[in-house]
Amino acid sequence: MNEMRLTIDGREVTATEGMTVLEAARSAGIFIPTLCYHEKLEPYGGCRLCMVEAETRGRTSLVAACVYPAVDGLLVRTRSEKLDRIRKTILELLLAHAPESPVLLDLAAEYGAEVNRFEHQASFCIHCGLCVRYCAEVKQKHAVGFVDRGIRKEICFIPEIAAKECPDCQACFPLCPTSYLQSVYVLTEALAFPASAEAGKA
Amino acid sequence: MDLERVDQIIDKHQGEASSLIQVLLDIQSENHWLPRDALERVGRKLNVPYTRIHHIATFYKAFSLVPKGRHEVHICMGTACHVRGAARVLDTVRDATGIKPGETDLDLKFSLETVNCLGCCALGPVMEINGTTHGNMTPGQTAEVLKQYE
Incomplete structure (x- = not known):
């Protein structure tokens, strides 16, 4: 070495x-x-x-x-002054997507980023890819992935895989800095496999 | 599209995961869209997770996850065509087919798409149907050309 x-x-x-x-x-x-x-x-x-x-x-x-x-x-x-300025702008851009994210707000306080500098776009996902990569690399389930590209890029659960793997796993939930992942999951669950979710609770 | 044909296409590319996009392009050009079962078959055979295939299939505009019409109409909206009246050509096509850009009509005859430049600005306004270029279109001509397609 x-x-x-x-x-x-x-x-x-x-x-x-x-x-x-x-x-x-x-x-x-x-x-x-x-x-x-x-x-x-x-x-x-x-x-x-x-x-x-x-x-x-x-x-x-x-x-x-x-x-x-x-x-x-x-x-x-x-x-440095330059780095702080860059990080502040990055945070402000991310905050336009997820203005309530605690992780982002903590960093925003540190770097003096303003939550309302850019017009809010309610996408909530900041495309960190933690859930997608964790599911693929660590769990190797490939239940959640990205779809589309550019400004329309978003995360998406594959219902068939999610119904089988996700109810007992959900290891990606705490990774999400904005809680958007959880809401996508709940939506997928409600649309694709509500019955199995009930069975899981009982 | 039957899955045997999908298998043939996969075999043609030696079942290599690195040929994924080429396989998808072949299916797209034969079938005009990518059905879910075909994508799942490709995923199993090439050993690529479905999320990855889904990402790629939604990433490139060349792929479609919904059925397309028999004739794909592309209207150039580039600067030169725009100045020469592409909007009127588009309006004519919309009136004749009853569909908006990005849509396909009910009997799967036409799919309409606007594109940003087809690269032959001197022929503007340009309309391309199934790869055949129709240049210097007027609204009247446009309607005539569309009638040739069944």
Whole structure:
């Protein structure tokens, strides 16, 4: 295993090959905010909240820490005026979709993001993909997936699989930062397999 | 579409999961839409989860999950065609077929779709039916062309 030394927020951090900047920072106890990151899942790079400044050979670039590989001699800054501004805007854009999400509101308070800056669009899903990826990668049930693309992209349960697998699993529920997942599930249940749900309760 | 034909298409691509999109495209071009049982068959044979197939089939505009008409009408709404009166051509087609863009008529004769540029702006306004390009359309001509299709 190759050991690498990088500097994160002025602190020397050692990382092994294959680690991302985020993992290196976490292992040293340095906090970087994330929404789509989960330690059991492949990095996704979807929420962009883990954006950090990475400096190599005098050049600074903005990278997503959860997918950026740690390299030797890398200089990382996790907080700066620029980063705070970026995270604030990202949070404001996400809050337009899920204005009541506790996770988002906590981060919004930290970065001074305004809930009402952008017109609210009641989609509630912030496309972090935690439920979809957890179901596919950890549970390997593939009961929930994305449909469509762009502004119409949303999550969707496959009723046949959901009726069989979901009532006893529901491991994705606590992962959702907005509770939208639960409502999609309840809707699927109501439309596709209400009887089996009753049987489960009895 | 019978599932035997779906199997043939899958075999043609050696049952490789990486050929998923190609398989779906072949089914789409033969059947004009992707029925649920065909998609499930593809998923089982290529060992791809149904959620993934569903994602791909809804992602690309080339795929349709609802039946399409025998004749697919594409009206170009690009800048050049727009300036040359594509809106009037579209109105004529809507009047003649009774359907809006994105819809299919009840007897599965026509499906209507607007597209953003067909790449032959000098022929605008352009209407494409089943891949055949009809250029310099006037509302009158449009109605005539539509009558040729059964």
